Amino acid sequence: MDVKRAKQGFIKFIRIYPFIAVGLLVLAYLVGGFSQTTKPLVPRAIVMGLFYVLIGVIPVVITIIFVAIGISEDRSRARNLKNPINFGQEDPFTLAHEKMCGYKVVALSGENPTFTGITGDTYKKDDNAICRQFPEHIPPASGCECGFYAFKKRSDAQFELSMHPGLFLIEVDLFGIGFSHKYGYRAESQRVNSLILAKGCTRCKILPPRVFVRSFRLGTGNNTWWQWSARCWVCAKNIKAADRLTIEQMSSHLQVMIT
Numbered sequence: 254m255d256v257k258r259a260k261q262g263f264i265k266f267i268r269i270y271p272f273i274a275v276g277l278l279v280l281a282y283l284v285g286g287f288s289q290t291t292k293p294l295v296p297r298a299i300v301m302g303l304f305y306v307l308i309g310v311i312p313v314v315i316t317i318i319f320v321a322i323g324i325s326e327d328r329s330r331a332r333n334l335k336n337p338i339n340f341g342q343e344d345p346f347t348l349a350h351e352k353m354c355g356y357k358v359v360a361l362s363g364e365n366p367t368f369t370g371i372t373g374d375t376y377k378k379d380d381n382a383i384c385r386q387f388p389e390h391i392p393p394a395s396g397c398e399c400g401f402y403a404f405k406k407r408s409d410a411q412f413e414l415s416m417h418p419g420l421f422l423i424e425v426d427l428f429g430i431g432f433s434h435k436y437g438y439r440a441e442s443q444r445v446n447s448l449i450l451a452k453g454c455t456r457c458k459i460l461p462p463r464v465f466v467r468s469f470r471l472g473t474g475n476n477t478w479w480q481w482s483a484r485c486w487v488c489a490k491n492i493k494a495a496d497r498l499t500i501e502q503m504s505s506h507l508q509v510m511i512t
């Protein structure tokens with residue numbers, strides 16, 4: 254079974270579950286399931302059963318599946334650390350022979366906006382990976398986690414973005430030595446080609462983003478005190494001039510196209 258795809262599907266289902274549950278309950282109400290009439294369209298026992306399944310059984314099952322996913326991920330991580338050979342089944346034969354173009358999510362942090370990965374590492378438009386754990390490594394070292402990562406498919410990065418609202422989607426090219434995995438690459442150096450803005454403002458989610466604003470925020474890593482987000486004109490109205498950049502200014506600061 255493709256665990257990653259199954260997990261994605263599961264999370265997507267949880268997002269729409271409240272609508273399914275409310276929809277079914279409204280339907281049950283409309284067919285008279287909750288009324289006291291002697292002859293309802295649908296027997297009361299069935300409606301009550303549905304009610305308990307929707308608000309009791311399914312949420313418990315969802316919680317159990319989440320715990321199981323967490324345990325299995327912890328176990329496979331521990332297994333990989335113990336036996337590096339397992340790590341993503343990387344061997345010289347999985348070295349990428351194709352051009353490594355991919356997508357990933359990134360935060361813009363720092364007083365001056367800087368690309369900041371989910372792990373808190375910062376990088377420039379063009380950069381070589383370094384290994385913090387083993388400085389003698391030349392990433393991507395086999396059996397280690399070092400190197401630049403990117404998804405092959407934009408939809409995978411888009412899903413990752415939906416799990417980390419407030420971050421940005423970027424398109425990158427990877428160079429040098431790189432491992433090709435089922436979903437992505439891990440490579441030596443990276444060039445950021447473009448930053449793809451979401452359709453909606455980070456705050457209201459409705460109007461298109463027109464300006465980057467920075468706000469002070471607690472975070473992990475060494476450069477995450479200032480966090481940049483893309484807002485519409487309305488949501489950026491009360492932000493003082495020192496804390497904002499136009500899309501053009503941000504683009505020239507990062508030296509990256511913003512689309």
Ligand SMILES: [Zn+2]
Pocket residue numbers: 384385386387390392394397398399
């Ligand atoms: Zn390493």
Ligand SMILES: [Zn+2]
Pocket residue numbers: 454455456457458459460484485486487488489
């Ligand atoms: Zn807005």
